[in-house]
Amino acid sequence: MRRFPRPRRLAAVGVALVAAAASILLFVKPADAAVGLHISGTNIVEANGSNFIMRGVNHPHVWYTGQTSSFANVKALGANTVRVVLGSGKRWGPSNDVAAVITLCKQNKLICVLEVHDTTGYGEEGAAASLDEAVNYWISQKSNLVGQENYVVINIGNEPIGNTNAGQWTAATVAAIQKMRTNGFEHLLMVDGPNWGQDWQFVMRDNAQTILNADTQRNTVLSIHMYAVFNTATAITDYLNRFRTNGWPLVVGEFGWRFNTNEVDHDTILAEANARGLGYLGWSWSGNTDPILDMATNFNPSQLTTWGQRIFNGANGIKATAKEATIYSGVTPTTPPVTTPPATTPPATTPPATTPPVTTPPAGTRACTATYAILGQWPGGFQGDVRVTAGGAAITGWTVTWTFANGQAVSQAWNATVTSSGASVTARNVSYNGSLGAGASTTFGFIGSWNGTNGVPTLSCSAT
Template sequence: MKTRLSAAGATLLALLVTVLAFGQPAHAAAGFSVADGRLYDANGAEFIMRGVNHAHTWYPQQTSSFADVKALGANTVRVVLSSGDRWTRNTSADVANVISLCKANRLICVLEVHDTTGYGEQSGAITLARAVDYWLSLADVLSGQERYVIVNVGNEPYGNQNYASWATDNADAVKRLRAGGLTHTIMVDAPNWGQDWSFTMRDNAASVFAADPARNTVFSIHMYGVFDTAAEISDYLGRFRAAGLPIVVGEFGFNHSDGNPDEDAILAYSQANGIGWLGWSWSGNGGGVEYLDLATNFNPASLTDWGQRLFNGVNGIRQTAREASVFGGTTPPPTTPPPTTPPPNGGCTATYTVTNQWQGGFQGEVRVTAGARAITGWTAGWAFANGQRVTQSWNVALTSSGITVTARNTDYNGRLAAGASASFGFLGSWTGTNSPPVVSCTAS
């Protein structure tokens, strides 16, 4: 069902008053925490999710998917689990292994129970209270993982019917999880199959947040056909931002049976406003929505058009994802060379930055800047000193010969006005050392 967004000034004021009345907590050293409507990791660094959903409960053998999405630049994976009420139960041992896979691949793990999907409308769906039972049964597995795991209570916990108790049921769920000893950040999904066209979550989020003794709850909206215009997207997300309430886009697609979501607006608004998102989904979709697969048959070398858009497109994962600082023991911060002064007689300069790094792999970016005169094309080049290799690139025509790399502009980013810049990115491999090379630039 689809309902257009409308103004609700009084509701927004009520949200602001409620949130301000309760204030915000200091960062919790044990794990993730929420302050001023934003998510922070255990080091106190702001963390913005850039990742995908993975249907682990239906494809438990696809354990390589964690490494695959990491290699494509993701910093988070939302993992589908089952309590055993609708699908095969994910045991404590299995969940422990999932967490281990996330940590080994330097991914933040959002764990969700899928059995709640469409409660009140879909046969067999379970209550949030039943989902809490499952989480409490995993308390020993979850304990000590607060730095790496976020608990998503239940996926899309109500359909388009009988959702009036959403606020009460979620408040009760959060309080039970806290009473049961879970100190993790908790994620709460919207009703209406996640899309909240009734504004039930939007208008009651403050009360659920206030019900959490730890004030450590994040809200998740799923954006499909209801969110088919930029105005609807910015209005919905903007109200949470204005109210100081943490919001993420826990699922979204580029198309859906209920309409055509505006994925470009979702990505652009989220990037401009520091909002996390998780695309649906890595692979294995069925039931007529196979087009939502990001990779064909779980193959990272065979991205679909949707996968190319989400990973490699403007405001996508490669451009915007930053690894959580809790994995920062061996990962250096982005390497930014000192600013350079454009040559006075035209030409161009180039800077090389390592934007993300993990064991054996890294993501880099080169920014080309025109000098005092406009240029019609450019060529950047460098030689790796430590045997690194480029394995994939975008927004550039790139060739390698041994340690030497040559990068030429594409048809759409060669012409630069005086002082203007263009950038391109790439993935690479490394062993031992990954020092940045000196990059030259020649203009035409």
């Protein structure tokens, strides 16, 4: 899941030849536009010119608005940034407590990355909001955001395009950035890639310059989400190298950890981010439908999970590498990013991953439906994803069955107990995702093998 294009940039629309010529410079935000956090070259810097490297975590605020102690807890563990999940009201929320969230960030000396989560998987996920709808939410919150440019980054929309027609991402992102600027926002903007954030088709990578050029303030940072697509050091470094070579600003806005051999190589992400001076924000503090991604059990900082220990206390982790923003500390950091060698060509196809986060309810018969998708395939293997949705009444358990017609087989699965008998496959919920409210959904995934044909089977879903 990722993509990128070419090096330099032209100014927005040159008023004269002088302006056009002057614009063919490095990707540096004009000095007179340096309001708060902004881009200089490939770096995020503060208004005083000090480099700021994000070291933090994602917090699922919109689903757990009462967990306000989380801000102090992640700060106490060393974070300098928190990415806060908000809802526009299209699917979750609306989050009308933006001012309170910003206050919590400032009280705890954290840089606040605010994101609209409703856009997740647009084009593939029917309930998702468009980027334009996300911008309308930011406009509705403008009075809470103006004046906070030293403290707030606006992540326009989380994982704004799924795997269906990922190419639409470019035009939608350009329009969203331009609409934000037309409406007077001067904040540092962050934009996530398509393919559920993972850019495995390289749409973001190959159109990065177009996106950066669209911002009249030259103040946008690109964000890659790293999950199972990034399960090797080669996949990670090839992607990061392309950005470094072309001078495009980038952060790792979400990533998980290697809880099995096919998952994200978090050790490489942490090491490379530290070596390159790249920001990173791990997913997520607590409250996941799949608790393997929780850093703290039940939001309790004294009960860090394996993932929590690694990202906070491990090599290249938050405690060892985070520097507080100078807007809070008054101390100018002296940690310049280290340049790494240019990238080679991107790796061959690697299997994409599903989105990690939480599922919450929409709305009518005690039953369920299931949909099957192939997220990616490679010679001899593929990654499948199944979404289970409750009917018009809440359910306490589900079972999905199907029969492969072309000799495929499941080799491993997550978020479900999967058994096979010949071509017949049965998947049952696990302890944490069987109970679904009316209309609510959950997903499970698997790695399978195929040879010759990889047809999509017909699924049957039964609920209790």
